[in-house]
Each structure stands twice: as C-alpha cells, then as structure tokens.
Amino acid sequence: MGTSFGRGGATDFQQDLQNSDCIVIMGSNMAENHPVGFQWVVEARERGAHVFHVDPRFTRTSAMASKWVGIRAGSDIAFLGGIINYILEHECWFDEYVKHYTNAPVLITEDYQDTEDLDGLFSGWDPETHEYDITTWAYKDTEPQTAPGKKSSATRGEQSGHGGHGGGLSHGEPPEEDLSLQDPNCVFQIVKRHYARYTPEFVAETCGCSVEEFLRVAKNLCENSGRDRTSAFVYAVGWTQHTVGVQIIRAAAIIQLLLGNVGRPGGGIVALRGHASIQGSTDLATLFNILPGYLNMPQSAAPPGLDSYIERGTAPAGWWGKLDTYIVSMLKAWWGAAATKENDFCFEYLPKIDEDHSEYWTFTQMLEGKVKGYLIAGENPAVGSANAKLHRAGLAKLDWLVVRDLVETETAAFWYDSPEIETGERKTEEIPTEVFFLPASSHVEKDGSFTNTQRLVQWHYKAVDPKEDCRSDLWFYYHLGRKIREQLKDSQDPKDLPILDLTWNYPTHGEDQEPSAEAVLAEMNGFDSAGQALAGYKLLKADGSTASGCWLYCGVYGGDINMAARKKPHWEQSYTALEWAWAWPMNRRILYNRASADRDGEPWSERKRLVWWDAKQKKWTGVDTPDFDEEKPPDYEPPDDAKGPDAIRGDHPFIMQSDGQGWLYVPQGLLDGPLPTHYEPHESPMRNPLYSQQASPDRQRFDISQDPHNPSADEPDGDAYPYVVTTYRLTEHHTAGGMSRFVPYLSELQPAMFCEVHPDLARERGLVHGEWATIFTARAAIEARVLVTDRVKPIRTNGRVVHQVGLPYHWGSRGLTTGGAANELSHVVLDPNVHIQEVKAFTCDIRPGRRPRGRRLPEFVRERRPR
Amino acid sequence: MSDFATLTDITGHPDGWETYDADQQPRMGFFTDTSICIGCKACEVACKEWNVIPEDGLVWTGDSYDNTSELGANSWRHVAFIEQRKPLRQDDEGDDALRWLMSSDVCKHCTHAACLDVCPTGSLLRTEYGTVVVQEDICNGCGYCVPACPFGVLDKRHLPRKPDDEPLALPLLGKKEDGRVWKCTLCYDRLKGGHEPACAKACPTDSIQFGEVDELRDRAHKRLDKLEQNGWNGARLYGDDPDDGVGGFGAFFLLLDEPEVYGLPPDPVVTTKHLPEMWKTTAFAAAATLVGTAVAFLGGRE
Amino acid sequence: MSESITGVGTEMQSYYGRPIVKEPVWQPEIPTYLFTGGIAGGCSLLHGFARVAGYERLAKTALYVGAAADVVSPALLISDLGRPERFLNMLRVFKVTSPMSVGSWILFVSGGASNTAAALELVGRLRPVKWVAELVSFAAGAPLATYTGTLFADTAIPVWHEARKELPWLFGASAAASAGAATAIFLPPKESGPARRLAVAGVAVELGVMEAMQHRLGFVGEVYKKEAAGKLARASKVLTAAGAAALAARGRRSRGAAVAGSALVLAGELALRWSVFRAGFQSARDPRYTVIPQKQRKQQAQSK
Ligand SMILES: Nc1nc2c(c(=O)[nH]1)N[C@H]1C(S)=C(S)[C@@H](COP(=O)(O)OP(=O)(O)OC[C@H]3O[C@@H](n4cnc5c(=O)[nH]c(N)nc54)[C@H](O)[C@@H]3O)O[C@H]1N2
Ligand SMILES: Nc1nc2c(c(=O)[nH]1)N[C@H]1C(S)=C(S)[C@@H](COP(=O)(O)OP(=O)(O)OC[C@H]3O[C@@H](n4cnc5c(=O)[nH]c(N)nc54)[C@H](O)[C@@H]3O)O[C@H]1N2
Ligand code: SF4
Ligand code: SF4
Ligand code: SF4
Ligand code: SF4
C-alpha cells in the first residue's frame, strides 16, 4: 500500500465499512480475528451491501457473507488479476478518477519488458545476484533512485517503509503523459497487456473456483463502484504471509484505483493488523530498517552526514519533501540540547545498517554462532515463527537469552521443554544458553496507548496493580537505560556518548518508580523551543527549534491534551467520530480523502460525500479531517520551483507520492516487480499455468540445512508432499498462545490442536473424524485431531483434485491445552520486500494415527524426505 | 392459560412477578438473533468472567467448533455450531451451498417456569424483572429442577468433577462437592446496578439483544419480516409466542432451521401445565390404594 | 456435520445426537427411596385397617416395618441432596406446584407419626397420643404411596411425563404389594392373610398398569424394552409374578413359601422402581424421545 498510495496504513476505518455497497474480504477471516470490527460488515450487509469472502476455507466470516468463494491457498494474484482484466475488458474503470488521480497515463521507458514477454521475469533480472536492476521500470526519461551502490530499489536491508517517493521526478509532474490512455507505453496499456491472459477461465483453473463465482465477485465490484457507489477490500495476513504478499496487496490497490474507490467513504483497502498495537509498533519502529514515522534507517554504505541522508531521502514533491523537518525534530527529541546544527543534530549517533537484520535473518546468524545474546519481549518464536525448530536451534546457540513475557512461554522454556528435548535430539545439559525470564505486566496493569488497525491511537488507564515482580515494559526499558547510563556516567569513550547524551528524564511515580507513559506520548508528539506541545507536523522545523519523537504522531498531544484519551461516544457525533481518540496523521480517518471529491472539489455524488472544497470559505471541509492542504484550491498548479507539498497539484490527492497520484504501476520501491504477477508459492503441487518461471524469482530464502524444502511440481518428486497446507487463527486463541492457552476460559473453548480436512481427503487417506492424524513436511511431523468438514475446499483443476489441509497455529507444549505447533512444519521463505514468511501456502502429507514418539520422530521425517 | 393461573392460585406463593406490586419492573429478557451471530463465543467468556464460573473441562468434541456442548452448571451460555449443506438464502444457486449456523443458547426465563414451579425450597425465584434466578444460599441440591426444565438448562455443579456421568455409589452423605444447581441469572446483579447483562454487552454484532420483552418481540417480528423478504432460508422465531407451552420465553430466538437442529425442543410445554390433572390422578390412585388395602381384609381370617 | 436420525415415520435432525432435556441428577438413593417410601405408605394403610379389623399382630408388624421404612426414607433423600446440611430448606415453604415439596411434608408427617406410634407401641405408654399418631400416619399412607408417581411425572423426562396418568397407579400398586410382602415375611401364614392378599393384588394391578402404560406411551415406551430399564422391567415382571404366584398358591399353608414369595415380590418391586428410574435416564439421553412426540403434537395442532 505504501508504494501504491504513499502510506502503509489502512486507507479506511472499520466503522466506515457500513457505508460500503460491496465488501470483498479476502486473505482475512475478519469475523474470527477482528470480531468487533466485523460488526460493521454485518451492518453493511444488513443495509444491502454484498459481502464476499474469498478464502480456501468456509469460515465464520464466510458464514456471514452473502457469498463464499473457495480458492486454492496461494492463488490470490490470479483471482485479483482476473478482476483487473474484467474491469479493463468490460470498460468498468472510473475514467475521470483513473485519468487524473492515478499514474495510468504516464509513459514508461521503452526498455521496459513485461513478464508476458520474458516468460515470467521482468526486464532487469540478474540471475547472478538474484536481483532486479530497476532502471528499465522507470517513468520515461527519468532515473530511478536506487540504493547506494545498487541498481535495485533498495538493498534487502533498506526497504523503505513508506511510499516509493522519488520516481526520479524533478518536481511533481511525470515527464510524459497520455491522457487518452492509448499510447502503448503508458501505464494503462501496460497493465492491460499484462493481465490480458487472466480470463475468467484462467482464474477458475488456477484458483479452483467456478467461472460463475468469479464473475459474480467481479461484476458486483464493478456495479458497486463509481460516482454513486463504493466498494471496499479487507485483508490481513491471508495475503501478507506469502512470498508474493506485497504484490497481492498491490493487485487489490490496482483494482481499487481503477474503480476509483480509494479515499472515499465505504471504499478503500482496510488492512487488518494483528496484535492490539502492531500498527503502533511499526509506526514507532520496532522494525530494524526504519526509524519512527517510517524514516529510513541510515545505511553504512551511504555517504555519511545528515545532509546526504536528507538529500537521498527527500522527495521532490509531496510530504516526503519535508524529511528534513521530521528527522531533525526526531534527533532533537532523542538528544535534546546535545543535538545542535553544528554536530548534525547528533545524526552520527544513529546506528547504521548494512544488510538484512530481520528476525529470520538474525536467527540464521544465531545458528552460525554470530549472535551472543538476545532479548525477546512479547514474542514467542518457538511457536509463532516459521520453522519453529530452527528458531529453537538458534536460541540454543546463544550465551544468554532474556524473555520478558506474561507467562513462561515455549520460548522461555525451550531449554527444558521442547520437541527436541522429547526426541532426545537436544539435551538440556548441553545447552549453553543462560535464560532469564522477566515477568511483564499486562495492558490492564499499566497506562499506555494502543494504535489499532485503523491508525487510531487509543489511551488506556491502569486498572489493577501488577502482581509481584511483574513490571511494565516501559519500566523495564527506562530503568535499564537509567542503570546503563549510571554505569557509563564517567566514561569518556565516544561510543558511549549516544547513550549519555540521550534525553532520559521521564517523571516516575509510585512505589515501583513507574515512568509516566503520558510523558512519553508528549515527547512523541513534540514541542517547540518554548516547550509548548506542537499541534501538528506542519509546524515541525529543520533548524532544531522543534522536537518530535515521531512526526506522524505530532498532534496527538496537541494543546497539551492527551487526544488519544478522548472518549466521546460515536452516537454523540458523526460516524467518523473525530472526537473519539486520535488517528494519525492529524486525526484523519480516511486517507487520501481529497479523492472523495472530483477535480473541482465537488463530491462525486451526494450519497458519497465526505470532503469537499468550500469555495466561499476557501478551504477543504467535510465530515472527516481533510487529508490535504486545507487551503490549497482544487485548481492549484504548482510553480516550477515548488518543492515538497507545494509541488502537488490541487487535483492530486495522494499527497505522500511525489506526483500526487495513486500508482497502478510502481516504477520503484519494490524489489520483485512493478506489477503483480501470478507465481506459485515456493512449495506447490501445481505448475505455474502462465510461465515456466514457477515461483517468484525474487523470493527470499536461506539455503540452510535446518530448513529443507518439499519439492514443488516443477522439480523431481514433485508429488512427494501432495497437499496444500495453510495455517490460520481461531477466535478462541491468540497467536502463539501465550495469552490464551494459559487462560482456562479460552482453553476450554478450543481445547486441542486439530486439522481441518475435506471428507474426500479423509477418504483418500483413511482419516477418521475425531481421531488422530500425523501431518508432515520435510521439516517435521506433528499430530492433530481430525475435524472432517465440508468447509475446506478441495480444488478441482486441470482434471485433478488438489486437497488442502487447514491448521490452526496456536498450540505448543505449554499452558492448559497443549499440542503440536503448526510452525514445526513450515519453512523460512520470505517476501523479499517485507521479510514475511510464507506460512499461508506450503505443502504437506498426512496420514492417520499419532506421530511416532522419541527418536523415531526425526527418523520418520527423514525417511519420508525424497532423495 | 387458565391452567397456569390455577397453579399460582393454589400456591398463593410469591413465585409470580405480579406479586412485586410497586417494585415490579418491566419484564426484561433477550432476543437472540442468530442470523447475525458470528460464533465468537464472547458471550460465553463474558458470562464466565462476570459470574466467576469454573472452567468446565478441556474436552475436544469434534462437533464443529463447539467444545462447550450444552448448557449446564458451568456454562450459562452455549454457542451451537451447525454445518449444513444448505444455502443461506433460498435463491442461492449451486449444489455445493454451505451454511454454518451459530446460535447462542441460554436459559429461557420462561413465563411459566417449570424449574421454579417444582423447586421445593423456593430457591428458584421470580425476580422483579420477571426473570428466574436460583438463590444459591437456599438451594439444597435436591436436583428436581434439573429434569423439570424442558430445555435442559439447569444442572448440578460437581466439584471436584466426577470421572463420568454415571450415578455415584451409595451412601453419599457428606460428599464433597458443590452440589447446587446453577444457571443464567440474566445477570440479576447487573440489572440491579442498571447495567445490561455481560453476555449482551460483549456481543459484537448485537446478536444478543437485551431489553423489555414486549419491545423485543416487536423488534423480532420486524426482523423476521425483513429476512423473509430477503429470501432467507428457514428463518423463524422461537419462543416469542405468549400462548406457547411455557407462556413465551423471556429469552427467545430467531432461528434459521428447526429448533431440534440446535438442540432445542420443538414444542416445549411446562411440565406443571398438567399438574392439576396429575394431582387428580394421584388422588384417585391414592384412594384406590386405600380401598384396595381395605378390600384385602374382606376375605376374613383363614 | 449435524446428524440426522430417523424416527418413527419422521426424518429428524438433532444436535450431534445430544440430549435436549437433562438426565436427572438423582442417584441410587432415589429409586431405593421410592421402594422404601412405598413400603412405608402401604404399611400405614395396612396397619390402620388391621387395627380396625382386629389383626393385632399384623397391625403391630406393619407399624414397625412402616416405621423402619419411614426412618430409612428421609435418610436416603437427605443423602441424595447436593447440600445435605440444607435439608431443612425443604420445609421452608409448602408448594403445591412442587410434588417434592408436597412429598417432603407428607414424608415428614408420615415419618413423624409412624415413628411416634411405633415408639409408643413399644414402650406401651400414652395411648391417646399413640392413637392420634396412628390416625395421622394412616391418613398420610395413601398419599405417601402414590405421590412419587407425580414426583416423576412432573418433569420434562418424556417417559415419565407422558406416563402421568399411570405412574401414580403403578406406584400405588407397587407400594401396596411391597407393604404386603414386607409385612408377610415377618408373620406366620395364619396371621398374614390380608398382607398376602394385598401383595398378590398389588402385583396383579401393577402388571396390568405397566402393560397399559407401555402401550399408551407408544414409541417413547420402547425404553422399557431397552438397556438397563428393559432388563429391570423384565426382571421385575418375572420376580413379582413368581412371588405372587407362590403367595397365592402356597402362602396360606407354607411359611417357607410365604417368605420366599414375599421376598420375590419385594425384589421385583425394587426392580420395578429401578426400571422406571433408569427408563427416565434413557429417555432423556436420546433426543428422539423428546423431539418426535413434540413434533407430532405440533403437527397435529397445526393440522387442526
Ligand atoms: N481471535 C484472534 N484474533 C486475532 C488473532 C488471534 O490469534 N486470535 N491474531 C491477530 C493477528 S496477530 C493477526 S496478524 C490477525 C490476522 O488475521 P487474519 O488474517 O484474519 O488471520 P488468519 O486466520 O491467519 O488468516 C486469515 C484467513 O486467510 C485464509 N487463507 C489462508 N491462505 C490463504 C490464501 O492463500 N489466500 C486467501 N485469500 N486466504 C487465505 C485462511 O483460511 C484464514 O481464513 O488477527 C489478529 N486477531
Ligand atoms: N504458521 C503461522 N505462523 C504465524 C502466523 C500464521 O498465520 N501462521 N502468523 C504470524 C503473525 S501475523 C504473528 S503476529 C505472529 C505472532 O507470533 P508471536 O508474536 O511470536 O506470538 P504471540 O503469542 O503473539 O506473542 C506475544 C507474547 O507477548 C506476551 N505479552 C502480551 N502483552 C505483553 C506485554 O505487555 N509485555 C510483554 N513483554 N509481553 C506481553 C504474550 O504473553 C505473548 O506470549 O505469528 C506469526 N506466525
Ligand atoms: S480482542 Fe480486542 S482488538 Fe481484538 S477484536 Fe476483540 S476487542 Fe477488538
Ligand atoms: S428455561 Fe428451564 S431453567 Fe430456564 S426458566 Fe425455563 S424452565 Fe427454568
Ligand atoms: S436443586 Fe435447588 S433450585 Fe433446584 S429444585 Fe432443588 S432446591 Fe430448587
Ligand atoms: S445474562 Fe448474565 S448470567 Fe445470563 S448468560 Fe448472560 S452473562 Fe451469563
């Protein structure tokens, strides 16, 4: 979404789904995993909207949908590409929107070659480095911004957390456009050619649904889009956990741009996030490659200095043109008085990255003994991460491990309670790792905020005191920092200066010296040189006179008021409920909402009014906070020397993009291609029906012995593991189980690990409902109870049937209910852009009965591996 | 429903809602609209949390996603899951149609409540809200209400749990278990505090609607009309009729199939409806026994 | 997948074959109590009439046997309670709508009266008080012998509720037979004539009522042919019939035959109570017995 629209966040909020005329939930089981938000889907259905659920399984979401379309796991791009083709074939696109709000008219360099020309590769593929040179993807007559020393968009380490800003544009306008959309080199025509083969029949064959089912979705979407109607897409990790996860989302973005659904009420793409504040944690940079607010992490290969950083990261147009104000304010928030213009505001104190430092990469380094110690807080990789065994093997190579969690998870207990200990593959005495378990207090035991799936920052207050030694994470980090600083206080070593110079003076209270969470929020918000809280990021300066921990959150503490703590109920205000908490950026609830009005600033229709230009008051107004320069008129044309936001035209709603437009085609910012293309998953029992290139060429893999792979259909023994397996959640449990398997009221609702299989598969393999089955891959074998159900779709395609096996992934060896972890089975193959594992589609085999015990288990797995 | 009136007349016992006089509140209850239940079980969990109900065993049933199985002493809400090869709407094409019915069951708070009628201790009580509640300090665990309920709602709490449901051996004086019966109180404590019941509060889709029973009935009829207009397959109300065998439920339902599919009785009748007749039979039988015994003496001495 | 079960002429769905009504939570004390309560009730009657008719030994024996049964009965009931210490809550209220409440009072009155009478009889004092006690006990006898039929019938257990017209008769006859047999055991044949006749007549009526009840129950009645209830019903039939036959044929002459016949009848009556008890569980456990009659009833109501 970042590359298509400019920001990675959900474009819409869940309550607004009630305004949709058609909702496609795909790659998410919203009813089960976001039940509270799902009420608005039910509301929309009650108001007459069509709700489709496209999923390999008939779930509780399907039960509520107007129609469930069962597809093969891992075939989403084929389905979505089919919709794109349908839109173009049947001329259903929203012409005015497409011509003016998207990059459809832009001409691409003539050197560009499509996967359709190169049998599954885009131009620029380097088989040596396994990377794309993206120069041939660029807008005509421009040079793309590439990573230092690279031809690709970025290194695997430095994947930009936000929109592909540059596009190599000198200012807000692409060099050449064809508004008639006829030029064969314009984006529109390239897209059209790219998807021409995605016919309904192709979709049916590839996805395993019927032509009618597909057409029903495509038709409904088109009929419910346009001036008077809007459709929404909803996805979550059913899309992201693929080697082509980002590209699946891109395909939806293309559909929504073509249909003109972005930035409008009841439209857009609702990305459902996971953990209660996972959005917040990415906003505030728990990822290795970004700083708070999606600023790029400085790189060691880049020329040093703040100026160079700013120069490389600044977009010629749009709000990324103000990078200098964001980074300088952040540095001021971190190092306060120590940060001066003379010392580049301490820019050099920031760590620099060289390559991938993602979670999976780090564990591979552990295996090689290159990581000495590790601190895990609020994560349970011994269950939750793909190929859990590999993760435990990594942990067993550490010198020390600290786990901060509410309960003693499998990760904390890996040294005495794990499948390897059971089989005798590893012995407790032989593990050198010293493990420290630090009990954490839960969200009800501390003040703080959650940033939810729709960017809404909501404050919560402590309800009860933490028990015994449990302490909040804030307490831990604050006091850890304080102690380190005390130890170093006499140090003259320059490498200690970044720590000593930090502003580390949060007020504390109570017996436990709990730091004030509100003080942290206020720091994130930022203040001016007089110490006054800033009202918004527009006020940030690059001269060091403002400080702000995270520019995106600037405004959350505006006027020294904790806006996140506002709790005016929605029935006392309009449905956008602008006075309930606070959403970044600037309390805007629907992103790019300038697109809800036409070029002249008039709503596209009365029914779909949201934000419009009030000619009398000369400003944008409406029921949402305008996501646009409030005073920039619709007919504004930037002067030639305009920069940053000023270089965006008055009729270009995508203000984070350097051309202000939604990108159907992404010339830069992605590693694996400018357009989504159907590739098979890394492990698949089917041949790619389009190309001899079977899977995404650019998928990220680690060729290590701990992660053997099942052969795919294009390899020898391609039928060794004949079934597609997908993993998912149940309402009753939470992720790796730390917060549900230890709770009796939840455990009793789903008290055992099970697998879901179709009656035909049960017959084929002799599985008996209610009894045990053993599921195995080249990595491992687990056992599960058998739930025979019509709800898992068998895929009939090319005259054969591909069966799917459904596995919830919540179980592990600890807690009140225990069972095999689905992630024993999965492999570590990732999407190259975001390093997310492909756990939504891989292959397996299954047989009746319990798994072998002890030593016989690894033997069982080994013996069944081909070769 | 003269039958019922006679019963209350005979007893003169304050088991009627009317007897609250000035303290009587509007009758409160639930309309559970299963057409919008998403089976999240938040109601089950909220109920357990609020009422501090013990865990009920970790038994995986294989009955779809239902591992609660039934209402009982430790489950006052129970969400049923039914997988069917039937279309949700009548006009849905395709033979591979599937639907997954979900429905959150609860005590019906019957207008004429068998459990309350048969309770020998007066532990079961009609509250001022017209609901039916067990007074846990009075219940002696006689268990009579358990088989009396036509819906199988009540059950005795066995703590510690016994291994199976077979009757225990004689004699059992002083057994160490809770022994009392438990069921939904319609959150009597919350009502008194002016709050809606925990389960309704937690329900994300408003499948559980709490309110005055009269108003809920109106709402339910409108809802049914709408679903019928939209061609829903099998929509019907269950327990909304004040003339049915229990005089209407305080907690009634909109179902999408026959009641028995959800484990509900198709035509429940409060057992005490026939009690006057039964007492009459008993009187005759008693008289006959008396006379019969007398007759045994007619033969004279041998 | 939901199960579909074929009922009598109706294809019926159920929820995974699970019961709709709950099985009773009553334990073995209850059928045992039915038996002892029956003896107590029947003995009160036997005692009263014997007094009037001048059968002094019979009267005394019936009084003692009845009193003993009246001691055991509440003990059994209390034992069955989940909270035995709260037994007295039974007497908190008197509810006509609750056969158990009514029954508790009857048992309370009957037990109190018969034990007072028996005690006074034993010590030979306070005649007038004894007479009053005897009178009260006599009055409570018939209700005690029959109310348990309604106690069971006043539930949602199909095989009990649908037998509401028969159960009091069945239990009354069984009580009479048990009381007769229990008394006859302790008496020489020439003293026990009425008791034996009562036992024989009770068995005869009971066999007839049982037959009629099963017939009228129709489909639901088939539980009396299945599993434990079926076995017990068969055993009861054989035992009572044999016992009654022995009593009728040789009870007058042979003490041994009288004792054996009485014992057989008693065993048969115990089996009968157990059979009815188990039948209740069986009919509750299988949802067909709940659903099918109700569906038929509904259809009939609709077709009217
Ligand atoms: N109750 C509950 N709620 C949760 C969580 C929880 O553990 N429990 N976890 C939270 C977290 S961390 C997250 S990230 C979210 C995740 O929320 P979701 O994404 O909704 O979670 P999943 O169940 O993993 O996957 C969603 C669906 O994707 C389907 N699916 C699998 N493979 C494919 C495919 O190839 N294509 C398509 N179209 N669908 C596929 C699965 O069948 C499943 O129904 O939920 C959050 N909410
Ligand atoms: N096969 C398969 N694997 C998957 C997925 C899948 O769909 N299929 N989904 C993936 C996704 S989307 C996710 S998000 C991951 C989740 O996987 P993990 O993040 O590894 O697992 P969680 O159980 O969510 O771990 C969170 C832990 O934080 C603890 N915790 C809660 N609150 C606090 C707190 O305030 N402080 C501290 N210190 N700890 C706290 C909880 O007890 C819990 O143990 O799993 C991923 N893995
Ligand atoms: S668990 Fe929390 S975040 Fe998730 S749906 Fe429920 S209320 Fe919302
Ligand atoms: S449903 Fe059962 S427990 Fe509830 S009030 Fe009616 S009879 Fe009583
Ligand atoms: S078990 Fe308790 S509530 Fe039920 S009838 Fe007996 S005393 Fe009343
Ligand atoms: S009303 Fe209260 S007691 Fe009854 S089911 Fe709901 S939460 Fe439980």
Ligand code: SF4
């Ligand atoms: S909380 Fe509501 S939606 Fe969820 S299972 Fe219960 S009734 Fe259904």
Ligand SMILES: [Mo]
């Ligand atoms: Mo997640």
